[in-house]
Structure formats: C-alpha cells, structure tokens
Amino acid sequence: MTTSLSPAQTATLAALFDRIFPAGADGSPSASEIGAVGYVSDALSGPYAEHLPLYTELIAALDLAAGGDFAAAPTDRQDSILALFEANDTSLDALPRPSDYSAFDLIWRHLREGLFCDPRHGGNRGFKGWELIGFPGAQPGYRAEEQQVSHKVARAPQSMDSLGQDARLESAPATIAASEPLPEADVVIIGGGFVGGFMAHRLTAQGKRVVILEAGDSRTGREHAMDELSATAFRNLGGAKKFNSEVPTWRLRPGAPARRASMSQGLETELGGNSVAWGAVAMRFYEDDFEIRSKTVAKYGETSIPADSTLADWPMSYRDLEPYYDMAEDLLGVSGHAGGPRENGRTRGNPFEAPRKHPYPMPALRRSGLGQTFATAAESLGYHPFNLPAAILTAPHKGRHACTYCSFCSRFGCHVDAKASAQNTVLPEALDSGLLTILTGARVTEIVTEDGRAVGARYLTSDGQSHVQRGRQVVLATYAFENTRLLLLSRDEAHPQGLGNNHDQVGRNYMTRQQPSVYAVFDDRKLNRFIGPTAQATAIADLSCDHFDHTGLGFIRGGRVAAFNQYLPIEASGVLPPDVPRYGAAWKEFFVASYNATMMLFIDPEILPSTNNRLDLDPEQTDALGRPVVRITFDIGDNEKAMIPWLQDRAEEIARKMGAARIWRRPALTGPISTHDTGGTRMGHDPETSVTDGFGRVHDTPGLTVIGGSSFVSLPPVNPALTILALSLRAADAIVGDQVAADGKQEEIA
Structure with missing residues (x-):
C-alpha cells in the first residue's frame, strides 16, 4: 500500500x-x-x-x-x-x-x-x-510597551522547543486508569471537565465520596502551550481521544440532509475538558437575562416575541445565583474592574453589570494599545467601554503565576498556569480531600437505571471491557452534545425514548453562538495584536440585551462588541476580504501586508431558542463505537437576521472612527459548534417544556442530575462558562441537601 x-x-x-x-x-x-x-x-x-x-x-x-x-x-x-x-x-x-x-x-x-x-x-x-509576516513565534511573554500600537517588536522568531520548562509544571492530577468499578459512591460524575471538577470540589468539601468517569487521559493542563498547529480546532489534539471520531452532523432545518461539521470548532475530550482550551472570559449574566421573556413582554408586548421562538424565563433569579457567582470567581481567580461610576463620571468597569457584593478577586488585565484605540473611538460615539473580566491572574495566587501576555491563550494550555483550568484550581484540592477518585479512560455509554431511578453509569475501558460504576446520585456533566446524546441513548421501560425525554424535550431549544465579526485593516499603523490573551479585550455592552430601546427596530435583544487580541498566523491567513482570492499573488501580498494591521471587532449576538433548532441522534452517521453521533439542526431566525446586520453597522462605525482603511464583515450565519453550544436539556419548572428543574434534577428520572451549557434557557451575549460553573456549584449543594434529607428519613424509619 x-x-x-x-x-x-x-x-x-x-x-x-x-x-x-x-x-x-x-x-x-x-x-x-x-x-x-x-x-x-x-x-x-x-x-x-x-x-x-x-x-x-x-x-x-x-x-x-x-x-x-x-x-x-x-x-x-x-x-x-x-x-x-x-x-x-x-x-x-x-x-x-x-x-x-x-x-x-x-x-x-x-x-x-x-x-x-x-x-x-x-x-x-x-x-x-x-x-x-513579522510574527515572533513562541515568546514567554511581552512587556506593556510592546503591546502599544505601532511599537516595533524587535524579537527574533523562536520555536516552543527553545523554551525551558519548569519541572514544577509537569505534574498531572493523580488519576486511576479505569478497569474494575469502585465501591458505590455518594456521587458519580460523568465528565472530568470544568463542571465535573467544580462539582467534585464542592461535594468533597461537604464530605461526599465522589467518582469522576473521564473518557480521556490525565494531563497537566499546559498541553500544546504555544503551539498553534496542535491546538487548532482543525487538528485538535485535545479531542483525539473521543470528539474527533464523533463530530456532529449539521443541517439547517428538519427534513434537509445533514453533513459532518468537520470544519467547525473542535472540542477537548481529555481531563479538564475545554477548561484547558477556553479563552477565559468570565462574565456574569445580566440581571434581566433570567427574566428575559417576562421583561420583554412587559416592555414591548407579547407580539415582540418571534412566533417561532421558545423564549422563556429561567427557573431562578440572578439573586439565587449571585453567591455561586462569587464562589466561582474566587475559585478561578477572576480579574476585572467592577462596574459603577468613577469620580470623573466615567465608568471603569461595565456599567450594565448586575449588582455584586464583592470586587473581582484580581485587578483587571492591562489594556492593550488596540483596546485603548477601540475604547477612545467607542467613547466618542457615546458607548461605555470596559475590560472584559477574565479567569487569568494578574498577580501570583495559590502557586499560580501572573499572566505574561504571551501570544497563546484561547485553545492553549497556559505555560505559567495564569489561566484557570480544572487542573490548577479545583481538582488538586478535591483530590487532596481523599474523597475524590478520577477514573480515566472510562468512556460512558449509558446511564444505568433500576425501577426508573438512575443508579450508575456503564463505561468501557481501553481494552473494551464494560463495567458499571454505581452511585447514590449520578451527575451528567459533559458538553451539550454528549449530555443530550447520553440521555437519548439511555433507555429503560419507564423511559422508552431516553432518560428525561418522556415529554420529547431532550435536544430541544439548542442554541449556538454565531460569530459575525467585522474586520478592518489599517494603512497607517501596526496593531501587535498577536500579543496578549484573547480575554485581554475591551468591549461595550451598550448594544447588548435590552440596554437600549428596541422600539421600531424589528428585533429584540442585541450583542456585545469587543476588540480581541490573539491573532495567530495559521488561522489569520484564512481571514480575507471578499475581493481577495484564496490563492496567488493577491492572497500572499494581502496577508503579508495586513497580518499585523488587521483588527477583528468580535460580535456576540444573542441567539433566541427556536422551534427549528434542536439536537437529536443522526440516523446514518456513527462514531468509532458504532453509536449514532449527534445531529444538529440549526439556523438563525428572523430576529437574528435583522439584529446582526444592525450590530455590524455599529461595529463598522466604531472601526471607521478608529481610522480603519478597509472594512468587511462575516455573514450573519457562521455555522454550528462554537464552544458556546447550549440548550438540549433546558431547565424549567414545567416537565412538559423542560428536562430538569433549576437545580439540574431530571424531572422524570430520580437520582439523575444534568448540568452544563445544555441546561441553558437562553443564550445571552455573554460567555457562558462562569454561569455554567455557578450552576454546577448550586447543583452540588442541592445534591448534598437531598442526600441529607434522604438519610434523615431513613433514620426516622429505622
């Protein structure tokens, strides 16, 4: 051959x-x-x-x-x-x-x-x-002055092979290669990512014995640091163990053929999950995000809700989640400026931010030259720019180093542990308790029930052996796709269509972030945008949510606009204006000239849940084990088709104010799989329109909790991670409370 x-x-x-x-x-x-x-x-x-x-x-x-x-x-x-x-x-x-x-x-x-x-x-x-193109490659960090616009970065390019490694950074969390199951645990958690790690931390702190079943291997959390090729969504070494062989399919609407979304965003399936690869923007939801439908109807009337939208309020308020936001920020070491007025009348943080009792644990990341240019232009147009809060240290904390402002953050492990991951925050403390055991190489294929109640999880080991790990409570804590798929594949006499699915709600209300960025090239300056983490961004929230009057606009809600850093050459070489071909001298000349002069104004539009959009099992495409992969049915609705160009118009106005010479925009629909994939196991009070209650308890399956982005009721224009972690901490407390109550009843009976 x-x-x-x-x-x-x-x-x-x-x-x-x-x-x-x-x-x-x-x-x-x-x-x-x-x-x-x-x-x-x-x-x-x-x-x-x-x-x-x-x-x-x-x-x-x-x-x-x-x-x-x-x-x-x-x-x-x-x-x-x-x-x-x-x-x-x-x-x-x-x-x-x-x-x-x-x-x-x-x-x-x-x-x-x-x-x-x-x-x-x-x-x-x-x-x-x-x-x-003037890219310095793998540098351990940069000084503030090197981030200033048009500063000449005088560094010879170097490979990551030339960087020394601190031996202290080489240890991975202690795990056990899966084989025979352990004795029954208080809680079995499926998935060793951020959600599973945070829940294990909270549960073990309250004396619960926890077993995490992780399909991938253990790792330090610093894998593929400063190596764009291995970290890219296309090659995605972090997904080699599982995700790369089960990429979902995608179609625009029911009845249409689906194709594999193989050129879309890759997901990590090793210990720590996407907490290793995330961009670390750590924002809370806004106060009215939890009452999105009722607030919208009260202000604009029932007819303002699109006819095809399943928009609903959350089964909790911001106040219910606020203490868990505090906990999550503290565990992560979030840096940022709290909102509110300054002495000079200008805001330092986000003026639309929900009320908070405590400042951020860390001062905000410094503002880049590009960020300041954006802020000056935005302020001149009446907006209120602020530094995004980030789960990235700006000072040493618990053995972790402060950010060095290198070029590699989103999709990369952090070479100094400044960026929070499960590995450098919650997992070590949970393991030190002696109450947590992590089984790696345990690929869960089914949630096991007895008499309709979840009692454990069936998993395959690397040698193909099947085992069941039992627990008093089972927690499904994977990504939105796998949460949905495992529920649909786990069936019993009481749940013939899958656990949680007696009312055909599993997979419904899927939402994914679109990325209709506005790009701009400058003729008169170099941006040095390759320096600094993605989360070192300057943003405006004036156009988000209902922070402006929507009367007569033909849409509701809005989106965040931000100037992001991290512009690496493999991905950047594919960013072209519509009139530049993907080949020949025109492509080469454009990219060589514009690499260090191209800006992206990233727009995070709010995507409404819709009757069109859902996740289910593909009837034709299977994974390496022969099981159906997830099929995504997704298209943006009329609301987004009206809102996104409106946002792009305002982003273009900011770019012109910044002095851009050439501006173009991405299409409104940018496709499925965004790492902000949410919905599929919606929370709610009513079992006929939701899968779980507000604590993640599955309505029709006692003993089973589902937590993650799949729990979302709506997808505000805010990165979802911090809310996912807050929900996981709240769900952990509910599990503890339920088990205490159950033990008390048993004592009364005895």
Whole structure:
C-alpha cells in the first residue's frame, strides 16, 4: 500500500502550492521554499494519512486537466486550472469531492499550516513564514510597551522547543486508569471537565465520596502551550481521544440532509475538558437575562416575541445565583474592574453589570494599545467601554503565576498556569480531600437505571471491557452534545425514548453562538495584536440585551462588541476580504501586508431558542463505537437576521472612527459548534417544556442530575462558562441537601 507521495506526485503538489503562494517579485519565498510541500508530504505519512487517497486523486485530476503533467504546464494554464479547483467547478471531472468540505478547503488548510506552523512540525523552514509576516513565534511573554500600537517588536522568531520548562509544571492530577468499578459512591460524575471538577470540589468539601468517569487521559493542563498547529480546532489534539471520531452532523432545518461539521470548532475530550482550551472570559449574566421573556413582554408586548421562538424565563433569579457567582470567581481567580461610576463620571468597569457584593478577586488585565484605540473611538460615539473580566491572574495566587501576555491563550494550555483550568484550581484540592477518585479512560455509554431511578453509569475501558460504576446520585456533566446524546441513548421501560425525554424535550431549544465579526485593516499603523490573551479585550455592552430601546427596530435583544487580541498566523491567513482570492499573488501580498494591521471587532449576538433548532441522534452517521453521533439542526431566525446586520453597522462605525482603511464583515450565519453550544436539556419548572428543574434534577428520572451549557434557557451575549460553573456549584449543594434529607428519613424509619 502506498504510504506517501511519489516524486512525480510531489512535483505536481509543489507546482500547485507555488501557484497558490508564489515567490514574490521582491524575492520573497514561495510555498515550497518555506517548506510547505515537505510538511504536507510528511504529514500524509503520519497524522494526515487518512487524506492521502484524496491527495492522490487530486494530483491525478490536476495532471489530467493540464494534459498529463500539471508541473510542466505554463503558469497561465496552471492558474486557470487552479481557479476551477478553488471554485470546485464541475468541469474538473476527476476532482475529488468529499461530502463534508471541498478538496480545496482541505489542501488550503494544510498549506497554511506548512507556511506558518512552528518549525518543529517540519514547515515554516528556518522561520521563513514567520519572518515574512513579522510574527515572533513562541515568546514567554511581552512587556506593556510592546503591546502599544505601532511599537516595533524587535524579537527574533523562536520555536516552543527553545523554551525551558519548569519541572514544577509537569505534574498531572493523580488519576486511576479505569478497569474494575469502585465501591458505590455518594456521587458519580460523568465528565472530568470544568463542571465535573467544580462539582467534585464542592461535594468533597461537604464530605461526599465522589467518582469522576473521564473518557480521556490525565494531563497537566499546559498541553500544546504555544503551539498553534496542535491546538487548532482543525487538528485538535485535545479531542483525539473521543470528539474527533464523533463530530456532529449539521443541517439547517428538519427534513434537509445533514453533513459532518468537520470544519467547525473542535472540542477537548481529555481531563479538564475545554477548561484547558477556553479563552477565559468570565462574565456574569445580566440581571434581566433570567427574566428575559417576562421583561420583554412587559416592555414591548407579547407580539415582540418571534412566533417561532421558545423564549422563556429561567427557573431562578440572578439573586439565587449571585453567591455561586462569587464562589466561582474566587475559585478561578477572576480579574476585572467592577462596574459603577468613577469620580470623573466615567465608568471603569461595565456599567450594565448586575449588582455584586464583592470586587473581582484580581485587578483587571492591562489594556492593550488596540483596546485603548477601540475604547477612545467607542467613547466618542457615546458607548461605555470596559475590560472584559477574565479567569487569568494578574498577580501570583495559590502557586499560580501572573499572566505574561504571551501570544497563546484561547485553545492553549497556559505555560505559567495564569489561566484557570480544572487542573490548577479545583481538582488538586478535591483530590487532596481523599474523597475524590478520577477514573480515566472510562468512556460512558449509558446511564444505568433500576425501577426508573438512575443508579450508575456503564463505561468501557481501553481494552473494551464494560463495567458499571454505581452511585447514590449520578451527575451528567459533559458538553451539550454528549449530555443530550447520553440521555437519548439511555433507555429503560419507564423511559422508552431516553432518560428525561418522556415529554420529547431532550435536544430541544439548542442554541449556538454565531460569530459575525467585522474586520478592518489599517494603512497607517501596526496593531501587535498577536500579543496578549484573547480575554485581554475591551468591549461595550451598550448594544447588548435590552440596554437600549428596541422600539421600531424589528428585533429584540442585541450583542456585545469587543476588540480581541490573539491573532495567530495559521488561522489569520484564512481571514480575507471578499475581493481577495484564496490563492496567488493577491492572497500572499494581502496577508503579508495586513497580518499585523488587521483588527477583528468580535460580535456576540444573542441567539433566541427556536422551534427549528434542536439536537437529536443522526440516523446514518456513527462514531468509532458504532453509536449514532449527534445531529444538529440549526439556523438563525428572523430576529437574528435583522439584529446582526444592525450590530455590524455599529461595529463598522466604531472601526471607521478608529481610522480603519478597509472594512468587511462575516455573514450573519457562521455555522454550528462554537464552544458556546447550549440548550438540549433546558431547565424549567414545567416537565412538559423542560428536562430538569433549576437545580439540574431530571424531572422524570430520580437520582439523575444534568448540568452544563445544555441546561441553558437562553443564550445571552455573554460567555457562558462562569454561569455554567455557578450552576454546577448550586447543583452540588442541592445534591448534598437531598442526600441529607434522604438519610434523615431513613433514620426516622429505622
């Protein structure tokens, strides 16, 4: 069997890559000179071996279209074939046509990796790709002055291999490789991510014996630090154990065919879950987010709610959750400025912030030069900019280091533990209690019931053996997709359609964040946006929620607008205005000139729950175990179609005020899977319209609690993580209370 490309095939690939990214008249290197061809050739014998047949077909198709030898064809003929290839034109009869993406999408992605990855992977030879765009690579941190607009960052590029590692940072949480089950626990938690870790911390602090079943392996929480290639959503090494083999499918509406969402956001499925990869923005919901329907109807009338929306109030108030927000912020070490007026009449924090009894545990991250430019423009337009609160330390705390403002944060483990993860916050303390045991390599396939009550979880070990871990209470604490899937796959006589699903509510009310950013390029300044964590952002909330009058606008609610940092070259090389093609001198020249001059105003629009949108089991696509994957049915509604362009108009106005020379916007619908995927096991008082109560107790399945983003009733324009953690702490207290009450009744009977 062929395991790599032949010399002739490699020559065709080199010719293709050098037309997509050609040598410059100024002497700048081509793709092959940078090492992209060698990188892809090697990868096709290793991590991308599954794509070798596609490359073989593609190269044959290109050679055929060129009359036998693409590499020998005149460059104008190569370019005309390339244009057809990029367009996926049907006139190229032999062109491979994968069902989930175009062949050009795949090879363009691989090419960009070879141009701009860390040289340790075989591409970006001699740092030529990074030198071309002025990216310094893996630096341990940056000084404040280096983040100022147009400051020349005079650092030679370096690989992460050149960075030393502190031995103290090498230890991973102590876990046990799953085999035989342990004795019955007070609580069995399915999933070792942030939710499972926070619940275990709270439960063990109150004397409960907890077993966490984690499908992945243990890890330090600093994996793939400063390595864009291994951390990207496309390669997603953090999801290799599980998620990458069970990627959901997606369709716009019921009845339409679904395709694998393979080019979407990847999710982590190792210990710590997405707490290792998250961007660490840690905002509370606003006060009226918990009364979203009733407040909207009271102000604008019943007809203001879109006809297809299932918008509802939460089964709790902000005041109910406030003490748990306090706990979560303290455990994470959140940095930020509390809202409220300053002496000069301006606000330092978010003036729309819900009331809080305590300041943030840490001072806010410093404001970048880009953030200050955004803030000045926003203030001149009457808005109230503030630094986003972040679960990133600004001072040493509990053995963790303060942020060094390196280039790698969102999707990366933190090289100094400044960014909070389950590993460096709650798991060590919970393990030290002696009451927590974490079984790794325990892939849960079913929640086990007896007489309709949840009593444990069935899991598979790495050798394929099936076991049941029993517990007095079972907690499902995975991501929204797996929470939904496990409920639907766990059936008994009392729950023939799945646990929690006696009223056909599991999977309904799915919501995912859209990312209709506005991009802008500046002619007169360098932004140095590659410095600093994503969460070191400056934002406005004036256009969020009901912070402005919606009368006559044709939509309700709104979105947050923010200027974010972290602009890394593999992903950035795919950010292009509509008039710049994805190949040739035009692409190369644009990206080389604009990499350090491109700004993104990120818009977080509020997505309303809809009757159209839901999660269910795909009837055709299965995972590596032969079980159905999740099928996503999702489209934005009329409310979002009216609201998002309105928000983009205002973001563009800010960008013009900042002095941008060129502005463009992403489409309103950006697709499924955003890491802000919510709904599917909605909380509520009524079992006919919800899956759980406000504490995560499943209405129709005693002994089972479900907590996570799947619990959400609505998706405000705020990062969901802090609210998810607050809900998990509240649910843990409810479990303790329930067990104390049950023990008391048993004593009375005895």
